[in-house]
Amino acid sequence: MSRMLRVEKRLTQTVWQDVFVTLLSLVLALLFGAVFLRALGVSPWEAYSEMFRASMGDFFGVTETIGKATPIMIAGVGVLLAFKMSVWNIGAAGQAFIGALAATTAVRYFFVDNRFVMFWIMLALVVVTAGSWSAIAGYLKARWNVNEIITTLMLNYIALQILYYFVYGPWRDPASLGFPMTAPFPLAARLPFLGETRIHIGLILAVILAIVFWYVFRSTRWGYEIRVMGQSPRTARFAGMNYGKNVVLVMFLSGAIAGIAGMGEIAGLAGRLQPGFTADYGYTAIIVAWLARLNPLAIPLVSFLIGALQVGGETLQIVMRLPLASTLVLQGLVLFFVLGGEFFRFYRIRLVREVSD
Amino acid sequence: MEFMVMILAAAVRSGTPIIFATLGEILTEKGGILNLGLEGIMLVGALTGFAVSFYTGQPWLGIGAAFLAGMALVSLHAFVSITLRGNQVVSGLALTIFGTGVSAFLGQRFIGLTITGLGRVAVPGLSTIPVVGRIFFEHDLLVYVSYFLVAFLWWFLVSTRAGLHLRAVGDTPRVAEAMGIDVTRVRYLATLLGGGIVAVGGAYLSVVYTNIWTEGMSAGRGWIAVALVIFAIWHPGRAAFGAYLFGGVVAFQLRLQAAGTRVPIPLLMMLPYLLTIVVLVFITIRQGKGILFGSPASLGQPYFREEST
Numbered sequence: 090m091s092r093m094l095r096v097e098k099r100l101t102q103t104v105w106q107d108v109f110v111t112l113l114s115l116v117l118a119l120l121f122g123a124v125f126l127r128a129l130g131v132s133p134w135e136a137y138s139e140m141f142r143a144s145m146g147d148f149f150g151v152t153e154t155i156g157k158a159t160p161i162m163i164a165g166v167g168v169l170l171a172f173k174m175s176v177w178n179i180g181a182a183g184q185a186f187i188g189a190l191a192a193t194t195a196v197r198y199f200f201v202d203n204r205f206v207m208f209w210i211m212l213a214l215v216v217v218t219a220g221s222w223s224a225i226a227g228y229l230k231a232r233w234n235v236n237e238i239i240t241t242l243m244l245n246y247i248a249l250q251i252l253y254y255f256v257y258g259p260w261r262d263p264a265s266l267g268f269p270m271t272a273p274f275p276l277a278a279r280l281p282f283l284g285e286t287r288i289h290i291g292l293i294l295a296v297i298l299a300i301v302f303w304y305v306f307r308s309t310r311w312g313y314e315i316r317v318m319g320q321s322p323r324t325a326r327f328a329g330m331n332y333g334k335n336v337v338l339v340m341f342l343s344g345a346i347a348g349i350a351g352m353g354e355i356a357g358l359a360g361r362l363q364p365g366f367t368a369d370y371g372y373t374a375i376i377v378a379w380l381a382r383l384n385p386l387a388i389p390l391v392s393f394l395i396g397a398l399q400v401g402g403e404t405l406q407i408v409m410r411l412p413l414a415s416t417l418v419l420q421g422l423v424l425f426f427v428l429g430g431e432f433f434r435f436y437r438i439r440l441v442r443e444v445s446d
Numbered sequence: 447m448e449f450m451v452m453i454l455a456a457a458v459r460s461g462t463p464i465i466f467a468t469l470g471e472i473l474t475e476k477g478g479i480l481n482l483g484l485e486g487i488m489l490v491g492a493l494t495g496f497a498v499s500f501y502t503g504q505p506w507l508g509i510g511a512a513f514l515a516g517m518a519l520v521s522l523h524a525f526v527s528i529t530l531r532g533n534q535v536v537s538g539l540a541l542t543i544f545g546t547g548v549s550a551f552l553g554q555r556f557i558g559l560t561i562t563g564l565g566r567v568a569v570p571g572l573s574t575i576p577v578v579g580r581i582f583f584e585h586d587l588l589v590y591v592s593y594f595l596v597a598f599l600w601w602f603l604v605s606t607r608a609g610l611h612l613r614a615v616g617d618t619p620r621v622a623e624a625m626g627i628d629v630t631r632v633r634y635l636a637t638l639l640g641g642g643i644v645a646v647g648g649a650y651l652s653v654v655y656t657n658i659w660t661e662g663m664s665a666g667r668g669w670i671a672v673a674l675v676i677f678a679i680w681h682p683g684r685a686a687f688g689a690y691l692f693g694g695v696v697a698f699q700l701r702l703q704a705a706g707t708r709v710p711i712p713l714l715m716m717l718p719y720l721l722t723i724v725v726l727v728f729i730t731i732r733q734g735k736g737i738l739f740g741s742p743a744s745l746g747q748p749y750f751r752e753e754s755t
Contacts, residue, residue: 096750129552177535229723235730238482238535239673239722246666246719254712372543379536414550414661421486421544425522428532428540435531 140401188348219348461693486545516645
């Protein structure tokens with residue numbers, strides 16, 4: 090008689106398992122991050138408590154974190170929409186750049202000195218432009234099955250260069266002393282802030298989007314179709330659903346929403362167009378969507394955690410002189426552990442006795 | 447003519463890191479594992495290559511260390527996607543995020559330093575061939591290693607028993623298993639070796655091409671390599687052709703910048719990425735709608751032996 094480990098498929102997955110596995114993954118990622126920090130001669134305890142203090146320790150910290158989390162939340166909802174359909178939109182960063190460019194275009198060429206009207210003009214232009222930008226990848230996939238991972242990524246690099254072209258070239262503010270940035274936006278083109286915080290109304294938009302898409306996926310026919318197409322395009326085709334049309338539509342919406350994240354960054358926080366404001370948003374949005382297990386309602390919570398990680402990372406940079414990239418290290422680890430944890434959601438390992446003859 | 451030869455020779459040099467990355471990914475994907483972590487692996491390879499060369503003064507040690515670092519990093523992806531059967535797209539992205547972070551983090555102390563890289567060695571005989579000699583045979587030794595690797599991988603996949611087994615594992619793991627091939631072992635080997643080769647591509651950037659380390663210096667080459675695998679329909683020979691094509695665009699763009707062109711630099715910098723999309727579209731259309739020719743049939747799908755019984 091011998092004993093051996095057997096891997097068995099679980100028949101059901103419960104919400105409790107999801108939450109438990111996700112939390113455990115986060116804890117393990119932090120533990121591994123601690124090993125990493127220790128190896129570099131940094132006290133992990135000091136680093137983590139510093140991060141926690143800065144991001145959640147007081148009212149100011151929490152508002153900073155929420156401010157940081159807002160664009161992540163918006164972009165997270167955007168890519169989640171595509172992921173539901175198993176369309177891999179990796180281009181949220183580029184779409185945010187295009188959104189920022191569109192918002193600046195609105196300010197430069199369609200300016201109306203009325204905050205309410207200006208908001209809608211900006212939003213409309215951003216949605217159309219950033220949506221069309223990402224719909225290019227959707228169309229190429231729908232029409233010829235061109236790999237959307239590559240096209241959305243390449244569009245990131247192209248969007249960044251377009252941004253550089255404008256801020257280093259025709260749109261550069263002569264008064265900026267050579268810095269690549271446009272002139273500050275007039276007040277009417279700025280998003281209102283909530284009280285004395287750095288939280289702008291993009292937060293409300295983000296929460297509304299999360300709730301809307303939660304409802305869409307839960308209770309509408311279209312949401313159901315998107316889910317079916319995500320799980321099995323073949324089944325969807327046999328059921329008469331139009332895969333191609335929906336790929337384009339989903340990519341349009343996904344990109345438009347990511348574009349709004351870019352608009353929030355410049356019309357909200359920065360108040361002018363400048364490069365480097367969304368360097369890692371594309372990746373971050375993917376992490377958020379995945380950590381939320383593609384549930385829109387979980388996006389705000391996860392975004393808050395990632396926002397805290399980023400605020401904490403910035404503090405580490407200032408206080409402990411650690412590179413900002415340390416947050417990327419932690420984000421990568423979190424993602425690995427969550428993925429590894431998936432295994433235990435879908436399979437269980439049992440010790441079984443085998444009778445040898 | 448002189449200008450053309452110069453551009454083409456430069457194309458070979460700037461195409462070489464992409465060749466390594468593309469060949470590594472072909473090896474991995476032939477075994478059925480999709481690795482989207484190339485960008486992260488190249489960066490870690492570039493940093494390791496630079497750091498080890500800096501401390502030891504031996505560029506070859508740096509390149510060897512980069513190979514090992516690439517294997518170590520990709521082992522995360524291998525474990526998650528082969529043993530834990532996780533989503534390969536997300537795991538690869540995690541690898542890119544992690545590798546980008548780790549290289550920026552650890553690389554901070556090397557910013558601004560320089561190393562002595564590999565010198566150029568003209569191949570006796572071959573370098574005297576008119577035009578061709580100057581384009582292909584007046585480079586550093588690592589370029590010649592890349593030629594050898596193209597030929598070797600080509601021969602390996604087409605003509606060897608082990609290559610056949612690898613392709614079987616990537617196409618129909620179930621059948622491969624029935625043939626007595628250890629699918630898990632083959633996939634691990636292909637993923638680890640592939641990751642090591644990708645990292646050498648990264649090391650080429652820092653150790654040979656620029657002799658410096660800068661954050662994010664792979665600048666999308668890892669992703670271009672992922673696209674080139676499709677362009678090459680998983681064929682090492684076509685991969686080399688594609689890499690030189692892109693190297694040519696990069697070299698051409700750099701020369702135009704150096705010549706002080708009036709075209710804005712960002713528009714030039716866009717060219718390689720734009721060309722990647724155009725080529726990808728062209729190649730996908732030519733192969734027709736639906737499944738890509740030459741793609742390993744079970745690429746990206748986890749394999750679970752127990753389910754087969």
